[in-house]
Amino acid sequence: MKTNIYKTYYFVSAIFGISVLLNFFDWQLRGYYTEKAIAWIWILFTLAFIIGFWKSRKIKIYFFLIVVLLILSLLPMLLPFYAMVFYLTDTEDYQQIKIDNQFRLETTRHHPMSKARVYIYENHFGLFEKNIARPDYQEIITQTLSTKNHPDLTPIQNVKIIAQNSDSIGLEYQINGHKKLIYHPIKNVNDGY
Incomplete structure (x- = not known):
């Protein structure tokens, strides 16, 4: 026993x-x-x-x-x-969006001294996920709304994958009714941050 x-x-x-x-x-x-x-x-x-x-x-x-x-x-x-x-806990985790069966997006701060980021995860082998990109959340908001005057944690309403290749992923963000296509470089370094 x-x-x-x-x-x-x-x-x-x-x-x-x-x-x-x-x-x-x-x-x-x-x-x-x-x-x-x-x-x-x-x-x-x-x-x-x-x-x-x-x-x-x-x-x-x-x-x-x-x-x-x-x-x-x-x-x-x-x-x-x-x-x-x-x-x-889910402290500092602001939003989770399932884009499709292959990708999901998480808006969070993983570390106490870091700024909010959008973590893009890709499903592998059905059991694992790989963080392929983590753009700055404020940059996405600023580019989508075309202004710097916005609330700090404006939620992302919708995300669609438009294009993907070996070195970038194109996501169309919808925030407050505004849509913007943004290409993010895919990380090829496992830095754990």
Whole structure:
């Protein structure tokens, strides 16, 4: 029984670790809530694991290591802590649009110090998504509305794929009734940002 619980926890931890590693290389499991669900499942399993095996010295060390890492994440201006909060919740996620079965768009800030961006994800193998472009959200709003005087988070009403090739993707944005075709270069570097 005890070994089954350990194996289950290691399996959940491995899935969580793979999810984080994929994210670092601009890949993720398909769907908006998939990563968040995996992270929360890992947190719940970790709490249950620690409570269930609290008498073990290794588990106490593991618990205090997690607490110390959480406290250390607060020291550098809370940036790592906020990055974890953004990863676990939909804080700073403004909009998700499914363009078609192959592409989806997400307007968000993935990092506490970054500006809002439009992340364009392409479906691969039915299970994974790759971030292929992340243009600046304000530039899209400014180009579409042809003015700099607009609310900060004007929602995108509709998006259509007009053209795609190996080095760019053309999207027609509709914002406040205005339409504009914008070509975005496709990233060929996995920078994890």
